[in-house]
Amino acid sequence: MEFLVQLAEGFIGIFKAGADWWWAVFLGIVPLVIVLMTAFNAVVAWIGQERIESFGKFASQEGIIFLPFRYLLLPIVAVFVLTNPMAYTMGRFLPEKYKPAFYDSAVSFVHPPLGILPHVNPGELFVWAGIANGVQSAYGDTAMADLAVRYLLTGLVVILLRGIVTERITAFMWKKA
Amino acid sequence: MQALTGFLTRFGRAMGGLVGTLYQAGRESVDQVWKNVLPFLAFVAVIVGIMNGTGLGTWIATALEPLASSVVGLIVLSLIIGLPVLSPLLGPGAVIAQIIGTLLGTLFANKTLPLSAALPALWAINPQVGCDFIPVGLALGEAEPETVEVGVPAVLFSRFITGPVAVLIGWVAAIGM
Numbered sequence: 439m440e441f442l443v444q445l446a447e448g449f450i451g452i453f454k455a456g457a458d459w460w461w462a463v464f465l466g467i468v469p470l471v472i473v474l475m476t477a478f479n480a481v482v483a484w485i486g487q488e489r490i491e492s493f494g495k496f497a498s499q500e501g502i503i504f505l506p507f508r509y510l511l512l513p514i515v516a517v518f519v520l521t522n523p524m525a526y527t528m529g530r531f532l533p534e535k536y537k538p539a540f541y542d543s544a545v546s547f548v549h550p551p552l553g554i555l556p557h558v559n560p561g562e563l564f565v566w567a568g569i570a571n572g573v574q575s576a577y578g579d580t581a582m583a584d585l586a587v588r589y590l591l592t593g594l595v596v597i598l599l600r601g602i603v604t605e606r607i608t609a610f611m612w613k614k615a
Numbered sequence: 616m617q618a619l620t621g622f623l624t625r626f627g628r629a630m631g632g633l634v635g636t637l638y639q640a641g642r643e644s645v646d647q648v649w650k651n652v653l654p655f656l657a658f659v660a661v662i663v664g665i666m667n668g669t670g671l672g673t674w675i676a677t678a679l680e681p682l683a684s685s686v687v688g689l690i691v692l693s694l695i696i697g698l699p700v701l702s703p704l705l706g707p708g709a710v711i712a713q714i715i716g717t718l719l720g721t722l723f724a725n726k727t728l729p730l731s732a733a734l735p736a737l738w739a740i741n742p743q744v745g746c747d748f749i750p751v752g753l754a755l756g757e758a759e760p761e762t763v764e765v766g767v768p769a770v771l772f773s774r775f776i777t778g779p780v781a782v783l784i785g786w787v788a789a790i791g792m
Binding site (some may be wrong): 448451452453454455456457459460463464468471472475476477478479480483484523524526527528529530532534535537538539540541542544545546548549557560561562563564565566567568569570571572573575576577581584585588589591592595596599600603604607608611612 | 639641643648651652656661663665667668669709713715718733737738741744749753756757761762767768769770772776789
C-alpha cells in the first residue's frame, strides 16, 4: 500500500513540477505581455496598414544607397505594423532579385523584438521567453530588460547582415541557374 | 453655442474612437494570448514537468551545458540548427527553438550558465527561423516561381553563414552584462 502511495505521489509530482513552472511563467510574463500587446496593437491601428504602403514603395528601390532601407527599415516597419506572417507581403514592391533577401531579413526580425514588442509574434513568444524567464528568476528584472534591449539591437545588425549576404548569394545562384 | 456643440461632438467622437481602438486592441491581445500563448505554455509545462519531475531535464541540461557555456559550443549549436537540411524541419512554429530555449532557461535560472551567455544563446537557437516558410513568405511578397526556386536555397545557405556570425555578434554585444 505504501508503495502505491509513493508511486502516486511520484506520478502527481511530475505534473506538479509542470504546474509550478506554468504558474511562475504565467505570473512572470503573461500580464506584461498582454499590456504591452494592447498598447502596440492600438498604435498599429492608429498608424493604419495602408499608410506604410507608400513607405514600402520608397524603400524598395534599387542601388546600394537603399540597402539599409531594403534590409533594415522596411523589415522593421513591416514586422512592427503588419506582424508575422503578413509582414512578408511588403516584399511585393521589391524587384524579384531582392525578394529572397528581404524575406530573410524580415523573418529574422520576428523574434528579437519579442521582449519589448510581443505583439509582432505572440505565437512564438518562448523563443525569447524561455531563456528570458530563466534570466529573470536568477538575475532579476533589470537583467531581463537589459537582455531584451540587447537582443533587439543585435537584431538590427543581424537582419541587415542577412539581407546583404542573401542578396549576394541570390545573385550568384541566379547567374548559375 | 453652435461652435461649442460642434467642438463637443468632435471631442466626443475622438475620445470614443480612442477608447474603442484601445478596447479592440485589448480584445485582440487577450485573444492572442488565449489562443497562442497559453496552449503553448500548457504544452511546454507538461514537458518541463516530465523533465524536472523525472530528472530527465537534469540529464539533458547536463548534455546541453557544455554546448551552451562556451562561444564555440554555441556556434556548434547554431551550425547544427542552421544545417540546410535540418533548418526547414526545425522551423515549424519554432517549436524546437522554444523548447531548447526553455531548457536553457532552466540552466540560467539555477545560475549554471552566466548572464553573459544569454544573448549568444538566444542567437544560437535562431538560425532556423522561417526556414520552413520560405516559399510561402516569398509568395506573400508576390514572387515569381523562378524567384522561389533560387530564393529557397539562397536563404538556407545564407543561414549556415549568418547563423554562427549572429552568435558571435551576440557574444560581443553581451560584454558588460
